Amino acid sequence: MWKPPERIKHPLLDPGWPRRDEAQRSLLFTPLRIGPFEVAERTWVPAMVPWRSTEEGQVTEDVLSWYERFAEGQPGVLVVEATGIRDIPSGPLLRISHDRFLPGLEELVERVRRASHGKTRLLIQIIDFLAVRRRPQPEKYFGRYLEITDRHRRALGSGASDEDIREHLQGLAPEDLAEILSERELEALEKGYRERVTDIEKESIRDLPRVLPGLFSAAARRAQVAGFDGVELHYAHAYTMASFLSALNDRQDGYGGSRENRLRLPLEVYSAVREKVGRDFAVGCRYLSRDCIEGGSEVEDALYFGLELARAGMDFLSLSRGGKFEDAKQPKVGRAVYPYTGPSGYECMPTAISDAQGPFGRNLPAVAAIRAAIREAGLETPVVAAGGIAGFRQAEQILQSGQADLVGAARQSLADPDWFKKMRQGRGEEVRRCIFSNYCEGLDQMHKQVTCQLWDRLDLDEADLALSSDGKRRLVPPAWDPSSGDPTG
Numbered sequence: 001m002w003k004p005p006e007r008i009k010h011p012l013l014d015p016g017w018p019r020r021d022e023a024q025r026s027l028l029f030t031p032l033r034i035g036p037f038e039v040a041e042r043t044w045v046p047a048m049v050p051w052r053s054t055e056e057g058q059v060t061e062d063v064l065s066w067y068e069r070f071a072e073g074q075p076g077v078l079v080v081e082a083t084g085i086r087d088i089p090s091g092p093l094l095r096i097s098h099d100r101f102l103p104g105l106e107e108l109v110e111r112v113r114r115a116s117h118g119k120t121r122l123l124i125q126i127i128d129f130l131a132v133r134r135r136p137q138p139e140k141y142f143g144r145y146l147e148i149t150d151r152h153r154r155a156l157g158s159g160a161s162d163e164d165i166r167e168h169l170q171g172l173a174p175e176d177l178a179e180i181l182s183e184r185e186l187e188a189l190e191k192g193y194r195e196r197v198t199d200i201e202k203e204s205i206r207d208l209p210r211v212l213p214g215l216f217s218a219a220a221r222r223a224q225v226a227g228f229d230g231v232e233l234h235y236a237h238a239y240t241m242a243s244f245l246s247a248l249n250d251r252q253d254g255y256g257g258s259r260e261n262r263l264r265l266p267l268e269v270y271s272a273v274r275e276k277v278g279r280d281f282a283v284g285c286r287y288l289s290r291d292c293i294e295g296g297s298e299v300e301d302a303l304y305f306g307l308e309l310a311r312a313g314m315d316f317l318s319l320s321r322g323g324k325f326e327d328a329k330q331p332k333v334g335r336a337v338y339p340y341t342g343p344s345g346y347e348c349m350p351t352a353i354s355d356a357q358g359p360f361g362r363n364l365p366a367v368a369a370i371r372a373a374i375r376e377a378g379l380e381t382p383v384v385a386a387g388g389i390a391g392f393r394q395a396e397q398i399l400q401s402g403q404a405d406l407v408g409a410a411r412q413s414l415a416d417p418d419w420f421k422k423m424r425q426g427r428g429e430e431v432r433r434c435i436f437s438n439y440c441e442g443l444d445q446m447h448k449q450v451t452c453q454l455w456d457r458l459d460l461d462e463a464d465l466a467l468s469s470d471g472k473r474r475l476v477p478p479a480w481d482p483s484s485g486d487p488t489g
């Protein structure tokens, strides 16, 4: 994973754990309305893919235990991982692309309701993504995948057969190849082929605006039938909808170029979803306060998007940043490029080794500006902040100062899903604090079951313990026994 060259090691912030009475009086633990429902408190667990579904995208017992464990901490909102809306094989990523996924998702809702005693509101993040192929062996690339064009023929002499051209190209040094191959061909060789929303010469890409509203709205309707409280439309990071919003989107068909055009499809998807599920079901989105890549969208774009998405009637806006493909690290041969491996990935999930600014709350100035613009326009849409938030004082300060309405904490909640409970009870000293190492994210990148280094080797001799497929790690943190330790509040 990329780290800022300054490599400054930042200590964790003073968590300022509250006494029980302080927690009770805090904004963090005060209810808030989000569209059709009230949340008991302003704590939010953002989506995290744990790689626990079947290869067919079905809910497994491991998926159920994972969300059940988060629900035991009773956060205000728990968002289920990015879940695919297309009925196509996509490895062990959860899917909601057909009614056959309903029984598993219904069970998931049931388990979360039970574990949180009905306190936690449950959303599911729904996602579309485009094709990304593994980085090929050069022999295979030149021998099979590369389509020989006139450009190659011109460069290598008109008399050569396609076979000769393939052979010749394979023998060339990288700097010579760069002269002959197009940018996209070179990328396909060096990183693996990756589709873009701007490839409108391909019918499937040209048709995205025609197809996606239907796919998203059908998925949202399934989420409603399964019993979720709402959906989070995934308009963030490296995926289809975020790519429409990005300033890099220069589609010429009315869905790219100006901000207004880039927002057209996200608004059309939202309208289709809303029409399908009505107003009694929460519909919001996660999108980026900044792309954090060269030529990508900036905060000014996000201000415009936020205002328009709020005006359209979104029930909440959750802000992330970065996490793009464009600056991702070159993968090894046989692996696919992963969006969180470059500088924009760092902005999305910053580690304790950082630059002078540090990893804690880097997204907050942008989030605060977006929320302020929405409020100035007279809209009350709740805004969720996330990114390096892991302590009570920091979270409360964010709410008190009006930077955001809800506080998202992904990795801290993974490190200790009971941390909300511990804070409420004035037992913050017992919180297992995330050290922002990104060990969890490393597992995610390898598509391995995600765990946390702070607990995955603890109490491995527990009876009936579910272990990772390598047999070395537990899959959920040990239970917290509130009768142990000293209550301080």
Ligand SMILES: Cc1cc2nc3c(=O)[nH]c(=O)nc-3n(C[C@H](O)[C@H](O)[C@H](O)COP(=O)(O)O)c2cc1C
Residues within 6 Å of the ligand: 046, 047, 048, 049, 050, 081, 082, 125, 236, 286, 320, 348, 349, 350, 386, 387, 388, 389, 408, 409, 410, 411, 412, 440, 441, 444, 450
């Ligand atoms: C293992 C892992 C999986 C993630 N999966 C998703 C995802 O499915 N959807 C999403 O929007 N963000 C995803 N994220 C990003 C988090 O939701 C969050 O934005 C990010 O970790 C920064 O917040 P934090 O500092 O509180 O962890 C993931 C993060 C991690 C660590």
Ligand code: SF4
Residues within 6 Å of the ligand: 411, 412, 414, 415, 433, 434, 435, 436, 437, 438, 439, 440, 441, 451, 452, 453, 454
């Ligand atoms: S592995 Fe655990 S401690 Fe490290 S970043 Fe992930 S959640 Fe935090």
